[in-house]
Amino acid sequence: MKKNINISSAEYSAVLQEFYEYFETGYKFEEFLKLYLEKIGLDEVAVTQRSRDGGIDLTAVRNGIGDLGGQDFITYCIQAKKYKPSNTINIKDVRELAYVANRNKAMGIFITTAKFSKSTKEEFEGKQVTPIILIDGKTLVDSCIDNELGFVYKYIFTGLVRCGCCGSLMTCETKVKDDKHSYNYLKCNKLRSKCSQKPLNEAKILKQLENELCLPFAISDDMLKNIKAEVKKRLKEENINTANLKRDITIKLHDLDEQIKTLFRGYIQGKCDEKMYNELKTEIELEKEKLQEDMDRYLEIDTETDEILANIAEVAANVGKFLKSPIISQKRDILKLILSDCKTDGKNLCFSIVKPFDKLLKTPEINKWCEILCNYRTNFYDDFIKLNQNLRCFI
Numbered sequence: 251m252k253k254n255i256n257i258s259s260a261e262y263s264a265v266l267q268e269f270y271e272y273f274e275t276g277y278k279f280e281e282f283l284k285l286y287l288e289k290i291g292l293d294e295v296a297v298t299q300r301s302r303d304g305g306i307d308l309t310a311v312r313n314g315i316g317d318l319g320g321q322d323f324i325t326y327c328i329q330a331k332k333y334k335p336s337n338t339i340n341i342k343d344v345r346e347l348a349y350v351a352n353r354n355k356a357m358g359i360f361i362t363t364a365k366f367s368k369s370t371k372e373e374f375e376g377k378q379v380t381p382i383i384l385i386d387g388k389t390l391v392d393s394c395i396d397n398e399l400g401f402v403y404k405y406i407f408t409g410l411v412r413c414g415c416c417g418s419l420m421t422c423e424t425k426v427k428d429d430k431h432s433y434n435y436l437k438c439n440k441l442r443s444k445c446s447q448k449p450l451n452e453a454k455i456l457k458q459l460e461n462e463l464c465l466p467f468a469i470s471d472d473m474l475k476n477i478k479a480e481v482k483k484r485l486k487e488e489n490i491n492t493a494n495l496k497r498d499i500t501i502k503l504h505d506l507d508e509q510i511k512t513l514f515r516g517y518i519q520g521k522c523d524e525k526m527y528n529e530l531k532t533e534i535e536l537e538k539e540k541l542q543e544d545m546d547r548y549l550e551i552d553t554e555t556d557e558i559l560a561n562i563a564e565v566a567a568n569v570g571k572f573l574k575s576p577i578i579s580q581k582r583d584i585l586k587l588i589l590s591d592c593k594t595d596g597k598n599l600c601f602s603i604v605k606p607f608d609k610l611l612k613t614p615e616i617n618k619w620c621e622i623l624c625n626y627r628t629n630f631y632d633d634f635i636k637l638n639q640n641l642r643c644f645i
Contacts, residue, residue, distance in 0.1 A: 262388060262391070263335070264575075265391055266335040266363065266387045266388065266391060267335055269335075269363060269387065269390075269391060270332065270333075270334060270335055270363045270387070273332055273363075275332075276330065276331075276332045277297075279330055279332040279363070280297050280307050280308060280330050281297060283307075283308060283328070283330050283361055284296070284297055284308060285399065286390075286393075286394065286397075286399055287308065287310050287328070289397050289399050290393065290397060291312070292310040292311065292312055292326065293310065293311050293312060293313050294309075294310060294311045295308060295309070295310040296308065296309050296310070305329065305346055305347065305350055306327045306328065306329060306347075306350060307328055307329055307330040308328040308330065309325070309326065309327060309328065310325075310326045310328065311323065311324060311325050311326065312324040312326070324356075324357055325354065325355065325356040325357065326356055326357050326358070326359055327347065327350055327351040327354055327356045327357070327358050327359070328358075328359045328360075328361060329343070329347045329358070329359070329360045329361070330361050330362070331343070331360075331361075331362040331363070331364065332362070332363050333362055333363055333364035334363070334364060335363055335364060335365070335387050336364075337364040337365070338364060338365055338366065338367050339360070339362055339364055339365070339366050339367075339370065341367065341369065341370045341373070343360075344360055344366075344370055344373075344374055344382055344384070347360055347382060348374065348382055351382070357381070357383070358381075358382040358383065359382070359383045359385065360382055360383070360384050360385065361385040361390060362385070362386055362387060362390075363387040363390070364386065364387060365386045365387060365388070366384050366386050370384070371384060404578070404579070404582065405422035405434055405452065405578070405582075406422075406434075406452060406456060406578055406581045406582050406585070407420065407422055407436055407452065407455070407582070407585070407592075408422055408582065410582070410585060410586060410589070410592050411436060411592045411593065411594065411599065412592065412593045412594075413438040413439075413440065413445060413447045413593065413594055414447065414593040414594040414595050414596075414600060415438070415445050415446050415447040415594070416438065416440050416445045416447070417593075418438055418439045418440040418445065419439050420436040420437065420438060420439060420450075420594065421436070421437060421438075421439045422434060422435070422436055422452065423435060423437065433451060433452070433453060434451075434452035434453070435449045435450060435451055435452055436449060436450045436452060436455070436594070437449040437450075438594075447594055448597075450594060450597065450599075454597075455598075455599050456573070456581070458598055458599060459573060459585070459599065460570065460573050460574070463569050463570075463573065463588070463603075463611055464569060464570035464573065465566075465567070465569070465570065465611065465614070466614060467614060469567040469616065473567075473616055474563065474564060474567055477560075477563050477616065477619050477620060478556075478560040478563065480620040481556055481559045481560060481563070481620050481623055481624065482556045482560075484620055484621075484624050485555055485556045485559075485624065495544075496545060499541050499544060499545045500545075502541055503538060503541055503542070503545075506534050506537060506538045506541075507538075509534055510531060510534055510535075513527060513530055513531060513534070514527075514531075555627060558627075558634070558638045558641070559623045559624070559627060561638075561641050562606065562607075562610075562623060562626075562637065562641065563610070563619060563623060565584075565587070565588075565607075565641060566606075566607055566610040566611060566619075569584060569588065569607075569611065572584035573585075587604075587637075587640050587641070588603055588604055588607045588611075589601045589602070589603060589604065590602045590603075590604050604637075605626055605630055605633060606622055606623060606626035606630075609622045609626075610622055610623075
């Protein structure tokens with residue numbers, strides 16, 4: 251890859267599978283390839299008519315450069331195959347493309363989400379009268395990343411960590427040792443003067459987080475199911491209490507309104523002066539305001555609360571799974587969700603864990619999770635609602 255991006259084999263396998271599944275049909279894949287071919291510099295790219303494509307899915311040209319009388323003008327016939335990444339293209343399909351391209355005096359390009367066999371590559375890459383350009387799934391993803399088409403590669407810690415020495419944002423880069431060895435690292439982005447913070451190996455920082463954030467035990471599906479059921483039961487009981495509280499608040503608000511009316515009548519009748527009237531009225535209105543705030547909070551607690559808390563529990567139970575995922579974006583998203591104030595501390599990373607994950611991930615007694623979740627909802631309701639908006643990419 252031109253940008254020396256360090257992606258493991260497992261990461262590639264996951265990305266290729268997601269790439270393949272993204273296109274609902276072969277036609278959607280062809281429409282994407284039209285954009286891709288234009289991006290890499292071909293001209294007059296067109297998707298052929300589906301019923302009469304003659305085995306050719308797209309056509310394109312490369313216009314001549316300068317005043318060469320069209321001598322360097324090239325026509326392309328493109329075949330597209332949206333197959334599973336584990337599949338291998340039949341050499342017969344490539345031979346048919348070579349035949350059609352030769353008949354049209356064109357260059358052939360075979361693009362697929364799958365792969366080509368070694369014998370296919372040996373037969374067609376630069377050894378035919380009509381050579382065929384072979385672009386398999388891995389090559390296509392590489393090219394898309396290089397051209398920032400569909401993929402904009404970001405490192406795990408992009409935008410998440412600040413330097414503990416100077417406060418500057420840590421940037422991420424790849425160090426290439428040789429063709430088979432490379433690693434990602436974080437370095438201080440301070441530009442005007444030097445900083446004493448040394449670069450940190452990304453893999454070592456990730457390992458530190460796995461050790462500190464992953465639960466020391468696995469939560470089974472049955473255990474998670476029991477937590478969700480307990481949360482639902484607890485909230486049902488709270489809803490009964492909440493209904494009683496709302497009724498009591500409504501009665502108190504009515505009584506306070508009556509007190510203001512009585513106070514006003516006393517003022518009109520000369521039983522108190524203006525100063526006393528305003529002071530007493532202010533006290534009553536402050537009490538009303540506090541009661542109304544309580545009422546508004548109870549009204550906001552709706553029937554979706556148990557589902558939100560269940561989702562939080564599910565994310566907490568699977569933090570280890572997300573951190574070990576081969577998909578870099580999942581690792582970055584889970585860290586962005588549960589961590590804050592990330593900064594370097596020598597060779598390690600210093601950070602805070604956001605509520606309620608700070609308690610959930612430090613509580614091996616799974617039977618206590620229900621109480622932690624419900625208390626979080628009650629005592630940090632605004633944060634609870636905000637966290638729910640960020641949970642959608644995980645559930």
